[in-house]
Amino acid sequence: MPKRIIPLTDLKVQKVKPQSKSITLFDGGGLYLLVTPAGGKLWRFKYRFDGKQKLLALGSYPDVSLREARQRHEDARKLLANNINPSVARKIQKQANIAIAESFEAIAREWFDKYRNTWKESHSSRVIRRLENEVFPFIGQTPISQIKAPELLSVLRRIENRGVIETAHRVKHICGQVFRYAVATGRAERDPSGDLKGAIPPAQQKHMAAITDPTELGELLRAIDGYQGGIVVQCALKLAPIFFVRPGELRQAEWSEIDLENAQWNIPAKKMKMKEPHIVPLSAQALKILEELKPLTGNGQYLFPSGRSFARPMSNNAILAALRRMGYDKNTITGHGFRATARTLLDEVLQFRFDLIEQQLAHTVRDPLGRAYNRTQHLEERRKMMQTWADYLDGLKQGAKVLSFKNM
DSSP: OOOOOOOOOHHHHHHOOOOSSOEEEEEETTEEEEEOTTSOEEEEEEEEETTEEEEEEEEEETTSOHHHHHHHHHHHHHHHHTTOOHHHHHHHHHHHHHHHHTBHHHHHHHHHHHHGGGSOHHHHHHHHHHIIIIIHHHHTTSBGGGOOHHHHHHHHHHHHHTTOHHHHHHHHHHHHHHHHHHHHTTSOSOOGGGGGTTTSOOOOOOOOOOOOOHHHHHHHHHHHHTOOSOHHHHHHHHHHHHHOOOHHHHHTOBGGGEETTTTEEEEOGGGSTTSSOEEEEOOHHHHHHHHHHHHHHTTSSBSSBOSSOTTSBOOTTHHHHHHHHTTOOTTTOOTTHHHHHHHHHHHHTSOOOHHHHHHHTTOOOBOTTSOBOOTTTTHHHHHHHHHHHHHHHHHHHTTOOOOOOOOO
């Protein structure tokens, strides 16, 4: 007559002490607790399959309680009842879990979570939206190491066939970043996006509309001086060509960032596209405009608050709408176009050094040793450049004939 097994209790499992040799405490049906001399308490299931003795590990106590061990034991017995080896089933499940963990979607989301805080919210939203809409439905569940150039090309072809070639190129760039991250972290051998060079037709190049003819620029500056809208928007219009920062950086400027005593605007890293702090030297003309603006908005947070609430900056379209009311269409000038205007004329007319211009545009510029310039390098030279630029704009506005000259 087989020996009757008394089921284990939580208290017994908890209180059992290790001995000089491993001991086993049976719970019934092949389930037992193995207590090692080192103090480990390991759940095991002993069973037979195809006439051979097998052993299945079910976890360790206390991570796996008695109740959970019994549930895992019951699940394994159900597999046996259906002539399925629980050990083989576990290996298959483990492989499936690994495949899921190393799928393109899993690694892409890991990459996205790692870098999203270094991007602007608008950019991170576009990146994850493109992945979720254009990529994950087609190759998201495929192990990233198994994705070759043809599979990626089929994803891009779907986008190309909708006529949005520029989006196809942007998605290719995003996927390339994900693949390179996978290579760096040991989940893929190479980046297949590099094999697709020339596979997608080039996107039609789009440039921000800008005025680079000095005479036409002078006309625009005079139109701004005659603007009939609100004074706050007019001040923003006047400062846009002087500062030539990105439109979002201008409209979100805060008084706490303006250092009138040292004549500079200190833009924090969180507001910059490249997530690096930036300094805009204030010319005499910029200081004068700010002094006119301060009595109007200086008691609030923003230089250019919304017309509806001082707690919010002016809208994205405020400057654009003002330019349209002045008769300038989207093919002539945009808020972003002032950057191209400054870059062209500072280089071709005023002949300032390229690295000074790029640094003031808040682009990444590197020294001869390959190190990125920090925000204070060449600051005095940039001050002189910004004052020369403001003087040049004044000359254009007054209709003077401004000749090209080499900066000394």
